[in-house]
Amino acid sequence: MTKDRRSRAWYGKLDKDGFIHRSWMKNQGFPDDVFDGRPIIGICNTWSELTPCNSGLRDLAEGVKRGVWEAGGFPVEFPVMSLGETQMKPTAMLFRNLLAMDVEESIRAYGIDGVVLLGGCDKTTPGQLMGAASVDLPSIVVSSGPMLNGKWQGKDIGSGTDVWKFSEAVRAGDMTLQDFMNAESGMSRSKGVCMTMGTASTMASLVEAMGMSLPTNAALPAVDARRMALAHLTGKRIVEMVEEDLKPSDILTKEAFENAILANAAVGGSTNAVVHLLALAGRVGVDLSLDDFEIGREIPLLVNCMPSGKYLMEDFCYAGGMPVVLKELADKGHLRSAKSVLGGDIAAYAEGAECYNSDVIKSYDDPVKPAAGLMVLRGNLAPNGAIVKPSAATERLLEHEGEAYVFESIEDLKANIDREDLPVTPDTILVLKGCGPKGYPGMPEVGNMPIPRKLVTQGVRDMIRVSDARMSGTAFGTVVLHVSPEAQAGGTLALVKTGDRIKVSGSQGILELLVDDAELQARRDAWHPDDPHYTRGYAKLYIDHVLQADKGADLDFLVGKDTRPVTRESH
Ligand code: FES
Numbered sequence: 001m002t003k004d005r006r007s008r009a010w011y012g013k014l015d016k017d018g019f020i021h022r023s024w025m026k027n028q029g030f031p032d033d034v035f036d037g038r039p040i041i042g043i044c045n046t047w048s049e050l051t052p053c054n055s056g057l058r059d060l061a062e063g064v065k066r067g068v069w070e071a072g073g074f075p076v077e078f079p080v081m082s083l084g085e086t087q088m089k090p091t092a093m094l095f096r097n098l099l100a101m102d103v104e105e106s107i108r109a110y111g112i113d114g115v116v117l118l119g120g121c122d123k124t125t126p127g128q129l130m131g132a133a134s135v136d137l138p139s140i141v142v143s144s145g146p147m148l149n150g151k152w153q154g155k156d157i158g159s160g161t162d163v164w165k166f167s168e169a170v171r172a173g174d175m176t177l178q179d180f181m182n183a184e185s186g187m188s189r190s191k192g193v194c195m196t197m198g199t200a201s202t203m204a205s206l207v208e209a210m211g212m213s214l215p216t217n218a219a220l221p222a223v224d225a226r227r228m229a230l231a232h233l234t235g236k237r238i239v240e241m242v243e244e245d246l247k248p249s250d251i252l253t254k255e256a257f258e259n260a261i262l263a264n265a266a267v268g269g270s271t272n273a274v275v276h277l278l279a280l281a282g283r284v285g286v287d288l289s290l291d292d293f294e295i296g297r298e299i300p301l302l303v304n305c306m307p308s309g310k311y312l313m314e315d316f317c318y319a320g321g322m323p324v325v326l327k328e329l330a331d332k333g334h335l336r337s338a339k340s341v342l343g344g345d346i347a348a349y350a351e352g353a354e355c356y357n358s359d360v361i362k363s364y365d366d367p368v369k370p371a372a373g374l375m376v377l378r379g380n381l382a383p384n385g386a387i388v389k390p391s392a393a394t395e396r397l398l399e400h401e402g403e404a405y406v407f408e409s410i411e412d413l414k415a416n417i418d419r420e421d422l423p424v425t426p427d428t429i430l431v432l433k434g435c436g437p438k439g440y441p442g443m444p445e446v447g448n449m450p451i452p453r454k455l456v457t458q459g460v461r462d463m464i465r466v467s468d469a470r471m472s473g474t475a476f477g478t479v480v481l482h483v484s485p486e487a488q489a490g491g492t493l494a495l496v497k498t499g500d501r502i503k504v505s506g507s508q509g510i511l512e513l514l515v516d517d518a519e520l521q522a523r524r525d526a527w528h529p530d531d532p533h534y535t536r537g538y539a540k541l542y543i544d545h546v547l548q549a550d551k552g553a554d555l556d557f558l559v560g561k562d563t564r565p566v567t568r569e570s571h
Helices: 016-026 057-070 092-109 124-135 161-171 177-187 199-209 225-244 254-267 272-284 290-296 313-319 322-331 410-416 517-526 537-545
Strands: 040-045 074-079 114-119 139-143 150-152 155-157 375-379 382-388 399-407 429-432 465-467 501-505 510-513
Touching: 040 057, 040 092, 040 225, 057 074, 057 114, 057 225, 092 124, 092 272, 092 537, 114 124, 114 225, 124 139, 124 199, 124 272, 139 199, 139 225, 150 177, 155 177, 161 177, 199 254, 199 272, 199 322, 254 272, 254 290, 254 322, 272 290, 290 375, 290 382, 375 501, 399 410, 429 501
Parallel strands: 040 074, 040 114, 114 139, 375 510, 399 429, 429 465
Antiparallel strands: 150 155, 375 382, 399 501, 501 510
16 A cells, blocks of 8 residues: 655646646656655755865765665655855855755655755755755755865865965965965865865764764765765665654754764864754754853864864774764763664764774873863853854963954955054954854854964964854864854944953853943944845845844744645646
8 A cells, every 4th residue: 555655745646736747757767656655755966066065966866866766765866056165255154044945945845755965065064954954854964075185295284274374374474375376286186075174074073963864974085985885875764764754853852952062072063063053953943052052161172183183084084983973972971862864862873983093083081182162252242142162272362351453344354454564463352343144244254364464474373353253164263253243233243443452261251342331332322234235135135034143043034844735736
């Protein structure tokens, strides 16, 4: 007897509508029997030549299809918007929510029973998960996988992380422009995502820690044949998940998010994980706030990968990958009980995991750094919170009071950062406004402002920087990010003036503008937001509806889910 599955409402009817749905699919050469009631599996693909990190996903889709066919399902691949982090202006983050809408509406509108999410580059993973979570059909992730280690002049070089270092070295006169140009080809040697623990590998690691992919998905290099095998196995597994009706809402529980927060600390993961986890939690109705990130504070840094350490994702894979990290957390009682896509507890991912290089994945008792979890700072400068990544920061700067030097916009920064007469010292706190969700718009990765040239030439490589922006997961430094509310929304950040004193205390969780209330009120009375550059289309929709960083920067009307069946037909 044919199961009454979702896809039957498209392909199981014997009327005009069923004819239309089946007949047009048959133009691809599918025989009658694929419509016999077997599970129909959507393969949601963010492949694009403009998203180089996802350029291997067409191959992986073929692996998924093999597995789906083998398990008795019918695979159908469909494209969704792709977000190339390094290629899009003003920032790919502006479009994460648009991808999520595309994914959600595609899944809902088509006659599929389950979905495999093929993503990788920074915003594609969270965008796909957010969309899938809002429909809540059985879903599983296959990631692009990281590029092979970068190589240049006999050394390993890391995506992003070494770009920031080389760029500062050129500005300081320590590297020739020719060498800088030559390093380009050595950095990106294969398909795949950034091979540092940037946002893409962070999100893939957290997806694995949350049990939304098969084990080892995060670290297997993009071009490793075992990733193709993993895609095949994922195709088999999604067919079983449909039969078991195992949905994202069964997996993405509060405990799963806590595992993600703990794992993010252990891998030295990206600050971007904060906005993505908060947004995803909003979709599945899990009550997650910035305060929940405190559970990661005391977790040590175990994974010795750039930008917090020295190795790269290929090394992490060969050392054992995420199962080893999960085992270290589990052995210390830090892994919460939560269900994975395999149907059992996530603890099964850690069972039998062995570390093959204890310098790449350190033990809990002999870590790369102690207490690596993200710090949440609050105070009058960020009443709703700001974050800093201590594992990538200079320790002494995490307790600091200094004078602000304010850039009113990214254009102001670019025009003046290299001025020899810029009135800054290594103790100055650089402040950048207008780079939050509404302000840029899209909250770009410009929070790790360059060090002013007059200081970089003196050897200064880190200063406190404060903004409402994000920073690349591959970046480093004592960078206070995601200040909420942002300047463009009227946050206190908008009122800071050059010469004001700012206090930062990581140990006390403080970000305070040391200006009295009366003066601040006078400045507030005189303040008005900048006129938006975008006045139509998606960007206007985004500016009008985006939530602040502490809420995940989702659009207000996308929070939550809608799992009701679609009943009306097109003809
Ligand atoms: Fe795509 Fe880093 S730019 S993963």
